[in-house]
Amino acid sequence: MYAIETINLTKKFGDFVANDNISITVNKGEITAIVGENGAGKTTLMNMFFGLQRPTSGELIVDGKKVAFNSSLDAINCGLGMVHQHFKLVPSLTVYENIMLGAEITRKKSPLIDKKVEKKEVQKIIEEYKFELHADDVVENISIGAKQRVEILKMLYRNVDILIFDEPTAVLTPQEVDELLISFKELKNQGKTIILITHKLREVMEVSDQVIVIKRGRIIGSKATKDTDAKEIARMMVGREVVMNVNKEYKDSSKNKTAYSVKNISTKNNSGKKVIEDISFEIKEGEILGVAGVEGNGQSELVKVLSGLMVATEGEVYLYDKNITNKWPDELRSSGVGIVPEDRYAQGLCKDMTIYENMIAGYHSDDKVCKNGIMRRNEIEGLSDGLIEKYDIRVAEKNGNVSQLSGGNAQKIIVAREFDSNPNVLIVSQPTRGVDIGSIEFIHNKILELRNENKAILLVSSELTEIMNLSDRIIVMYKGRIAGEVDGKKATSAQLGLLMAGMAAD
């Protein structure tokens, strides 16, 4: 008997088929990895397992029984638990309140919650699974890794036997990833079945017993992990040979002119808390400076300050000799700073506007596109068509809206716009988040091309491999400060991991 079996499971959203006749089996007490690129349909499949979405057709069989879930509660009652990529936690409540949510213990004959007993219960299960957690902490104050442990405990408290993890390592430091993988083995020893959704092959090879590859909503293959290797899986995922490392030649740029310098920048968020403190660095011409760190350690705020979306309370920023501190984004762009923002749909594109309108966003005051206050549509369209060609952006309709594009192609619009404006300095934040492998290769090569044209580049990313592959120098941020600087050529992930966790390397 299998823990989970699906027979021709299909999910359609309108005309779009997200999952097409999926038939898979998951063995009891094993770790099954489901891999595929972004948008391949992994998450849709898991949402059906967890009762968040209903299949259009097909059968789902759990523990030999055919089931139809109406809500995630049904799934939990059937012994299925899910740890989501974006945690479903309530920040203002404590760890134990989050774990007990929906299963509160009340005092006898009263509607009041018995907080003491709840705390004790939670403490007991924290110890049972040897997790590093304090029942009393408020969730908004604990680390990402700890939040994930809360999510896992939330499911374990509900006695689930099958645990689904959706991209669990995306936001963890390398050390936290190792700890999580150890927890997986521990959970497996206790007889739990684990389904791991990921696109990171290292984890797959290290812990899984079985690998299932999904591409464009279909099952491409299913193999025992010991009979395959990372290269083969990558080929199955993408459909062609993948160059897993960027070829990069190191050049000594230390004698070049300094193009961009940041001096003692600090800022506070709206609740008055210092989110970045005393950040200083310089970038030479022809140099890529990588900024690594676990998400939420100030990288996001740093990029916002440097790109004019947030105000620095202290410190200065210079472009060559020109003081550009706290300039607005349009002033920054016209003085030669290109900006690829962190969240492409919130800050980089307007989804409901056309591709050509987005192609000049932020450069509206340029004479090429606007004369006497009137937008020159023909010139804009011509420019846009040229960039679509040059950057190999796959669009169905040239006058269509950005919302029709895939993540990778939408990101390429920003890349085309910012890279082609011939900036002296480029601020690039999370350039390949949620982007397919083909586009990742392309964007990485473009970044390197720009560096070879003697531009200064600041690269902020939560993907450690991206930082290590591209950067000449790497700074690591921890709790809003620079925890350390590492030579890009010699950096190891272990060394960076220690800095990311706030432990200074010896």
Next chain:
Amino acid sequence: MSLLSSILYDMVYHSAPLILAVLGGLFAHKANVLNIGLEGMMLMGAFSSTLFVFLTGSLWVGILLSVLVTLILGLIFSFFGITMKSNFIITGFGINIFVLALSSFILKYMQMANINVSSIVDVTGLKINIPVIKEIPLLGSLLSGHTVITYLSFILIAVTSIVMYSTKFGVYVRVVGENEEAAKSVGINSTTVKYAAVLIGAALCAFAGANLAVERMALFTNNMTAGRGFIAIAAIYCGQARPLKSSIYAIIFGLAKSLAINLALFAGPISGLFEMVPYLMIVIVLFIVSAVETRHNTIRGFKLE
């Protein structure tokens, strides 16, 4: 009564309906439902309670029926706003305009300028005088001589705090408002919680309206809530939807109203100007509160999540 003691008495008197609306509105606010229909619900309470007292001849039956009718109004708001996911502002506004129109229409139909039930309800008899305390100067006028619903409103401040922070329901309301996905993922039915939150608001608004009209004056006049529902929303916002803090803002607005009435007596020909004091006060308080909140704003143009 001296001027000071009548200011204090009127402060409590005018705070009560505001506090009820604030406490009722809190639940919806915490559950992330923007209920600008508080005004309409309160007006419905005022109108229907007076009407039902007029029709049935009994004060408490009238108030009970009024609560039922206002709950139905709350259900209508919830159905459109929560189930059908229409815009809360438009739905709430619809409720406000609907009640205003309905009450004037029925008054017209009954050929009355207002509903007067003073022959059924003995207003002075409803005031509860607390022995001993009522003799103490100032404190006596603060604590004694109010109606049942007025006392109830102050007791409810504590009850609301307990419900909000120590019961399952309160936790669920806050969770639904803060992270609806988290609630859904453990099987909390967020729609039910939101409905309940709106309905509590409707019931308390009915009491607020009844307090305003029938219990204190035995009289309903057109649009007699005069923006109190919006004042309540302002108080909820200023007090960050915390029961005690928001109630204190409600009392501040009650004080403004009390000052306006008591000081207008000395103002002679310009006494009408004092009518605007409570409303002016809202603008000033809202301005101060948001000025304090955005004092350290470092983010330009968009909201940091």
